[in-house]
Amino acid sequence: MNNLRILILAAGKGTRMKSRKAKVLHSVSGRTLVEHVLRAVQPVSKDVLVVVGHQSDEVKASLKGVAFVDQKEQLGTGHALMCARDALRGFTGDLLVLPGDVPLIRTETIQEFLQFHQDGKFEASVLTADVVNPSGYGRIIRKAGRRYNTEISGIVEHRDATAKELKITEINTSIYVFNTPMLFEALSKVRNENAQKEYYLTDVIGILSTEGRRIGVWKSPDADEILGINTRQEIAYTDRAMRRRKCDALMSEGVTILDPASTFIDMDVQIGADTVIFPSVQIFGTSVIGEDVTIRSFSRISNTHIGARTTVQEGCIVDDSRIGEDVTMGPYSRLRPGVLLADKVKVGNFVEIKGSSLGVGSKAMHLAYIGDATIGTGVNIGAGVITVNYDGTRKYPTTIEDDAFIGSDSQLIAPVRVGKGGFVAAGSTITEDVPAEALSIGRGRQVNKENRAPHRKKKSP
Ligand code: UD1
Ligand code: CA
Numbered sequence: 001m002n003n004l005r006i007l008i009l010a011a012g013k014g015t016r017m018k019s020r021k022a023k024v025l026h027s028v029s030g031r032t033l034v035e036h037v038l039r040a041v042q043p044v045s046k047d048v049l050v051v052v053g054h055q056s057d058e059v060k061a062s063l064k065g066v067a068f069v070d071q072k073e074q075l076g077t078g079h080a081l082m083c084a085r086d087a088l089r090g091f092t093g094d095l096l097v098l099p100g101d102v103p104l105i106r107t108e109t110i111q112e113f114l115q116f117h118q119d120g121k122f123e124a125s126v127l128t129a130d131v132v133n134p135s136g137y138g139r140i141i142r143k144a145g146r147r148y149n150t151e152i153s154g155i156v157e158h159r160d161a162t163a164k165e166l167k168i169t170e171i172n173t174s175i176y177v178f179n180t181p182m183l184f185e186a187l188s189k190v191r192n193e194n195a196q197k198e199y200y201l202t203d204v205i206g207i208l209s210t211e212g213r214r215i216g217v218w219k220s221p222d223a224d225e226i227l228g229i230n231t232r233q234e235i236a237y238t239d240r241a242m243r244r245r246k247c248d249a250l251m252s253e254g255v256t257i258l259d260p261a262s263t264f265i266d267m268d269v270q271i272g273a274d275t276v277i278f279p280s281v282q283i284f285g286t287s288v289i290g291e292d293v294t295i296r297s298f299s300r301i302s303n304t305h306i307g308a309r310t311t312v313q314e315g316c317i318v319d320d321s322r323i324g325e326d327v328t329m330g331p332y333s334r335l336r337p338g339v340l341l342a343d344k345v346k347v348g349n350f351v352e353i354k355g356s357s358l359g360v361g362s363k364a365m366h367l368a369y370i371g372d373a374t375i376g377t378g379v380n381i382g383a384g385v386i387t388v389n390y391d392g393t394r395k396y397p398t399t400i401e402d403d404a405f406i407g408s409d410s411q412l413i414a415p416v417r418v419g420k421g422g423f424v425a426a427g428s429t430i431t432e433d434v435p436a437e438a439l440s441i442g443r444g445r446q447v448n449k450e451n452r453a454p455h456r457k458k459k460s461p
Pocket of ligand 2: 229230
């Protein structure tokens with residue numbers, strides 16, 4: 001659609017959230033409320049203006065590719081539009097207006113609404129919905145005796161409605177299209193004589209109706225989609241709906257999700273076909289999961305790439321890392337940020353890795369800490385091995401070259417290097433570099449004292 005600009009209202013505080021954070025900055029499924037709205041409208045037009053006020057710096061920082069208008073004082077939705085007058089000066093096309101708190105709105109719905117507006121050659125259109133519980137919403141007042149879509153006489157806010165008007169179940173979604181010059185002319189007539197002493201954008205509809213303008217009313221077929229978030233309860237409700245949507249989309253693309261109700265997958269996550277996600281898995285942020293991957297229950301994966309055919313067993317926590325193909329991990333492995341596991345690596349239970357890389361086929365199967373280490377291919381890290389990377393002030397690197405073997409319960413005091421094919425005997429404390437192919441033993445010698453054990457037993461009570 002040419003000659004269309006979009007304006008998103010995102011300046012309000014959102015008092016009902018009881019939060020220090022501006023309402024539109026609250027997240028569902030890994031995106032802020034206003035980001036969801038922006039993503040839904042961007043395919044319609046790239047020309048988007050966002051009205052910001054409360055925590056404007058944070059809101060501005062969170063949105064890319066849009067222009068901003070400041071509303072210094074939040075005097076109502078009508079006032080927010082008035083603040084955009086200069087930014088829209090000279091523009092004679094249509095303005096699509098949306099609130100920043102309708103995260104479930106879909107692009108297709110917006111397109112249908114715009115099509116309706118165009119086909120009907122309306123000067124303004126309102127998107128409405130029939131809802132079971134209209135409490136808190138503005139109510140649509142229809143003209144008596146009219147049967148067509150142009151039959152609106154105004155919108156009355158919940159707090160200003162009469163008992164009879166409160167019974168109306170058709171509500172204002174706060175999504176509109178206006179002919180822009182006509183909108184600003186009507187806005188100049190809006191007064192703040194109402195329960196909240198605010199300039200209501202909704203009053204514009206009454207004003208245009210009185211002037212006899214052609215106003216379209218389009219009822220959304222899906223009342224859920226237009227839910228405007230005002231409370232934490234609505235955040236939870238929306239999050240569930242959004243997660244279900246994401247799971248459905250992934251299942252349509254060939255991903256097996258055994259229990260969508262307990263699965264949390266953020267909107268931007270990508271997952272390949274034939275991957276199986278067990279119940280109670282969380283995959284967040286910008287994670288990309290390959291094909292044929294298995295992710296078992298109670299694992300939490302954030303901003304991580306996982307290659308094809310890898311298995312993540314129960315209870316793994318993985319942040320900001322890159323995992324190759326045919327890797328097996330867990331149960332109960334923890335990958336902190338900056339881990340690189342090459343193909344065919346095996347990481348077992350209670351292994352913690354941070355800022356390290358493991359080469360192809362290397363293994364750390366039990367109870368190890370690997371921090372700031374560069375580990376080659378075919379390396380075996382025994383049970384209980386620790387890279388001692390921190391002296392209380394600074395962090396130091398450990399290097400373990402290809403095919404080295406680190407015996408169980410050894411400590412590698414960094415900075416230190418184990419050469420190619422080097423062998424560290426179990427229970428060693430390694431403080432100096434181990435040359436390639438060398439066997440290194442760094443532990444106290446064993447002393448056996450004959451017949452001393454019964455003697456000790458007799459003495460103890
Ligand atoms: C608004 C509508 C109501 C509709 C409901 C749908 C008005 C007067 N009422 O009420 O008819 O049923 O949305 O969800 O328009 N905002 C600003 N500046 C302000 C005030 C608000 O930018 O000064 C922004 C908010 O950040 C929010 C949006 O406008 O994104 C809607 O504001 P909100 O306070 O949630 O309006 P409601 O009371 O829900
Ligand atoms: Ca609202």
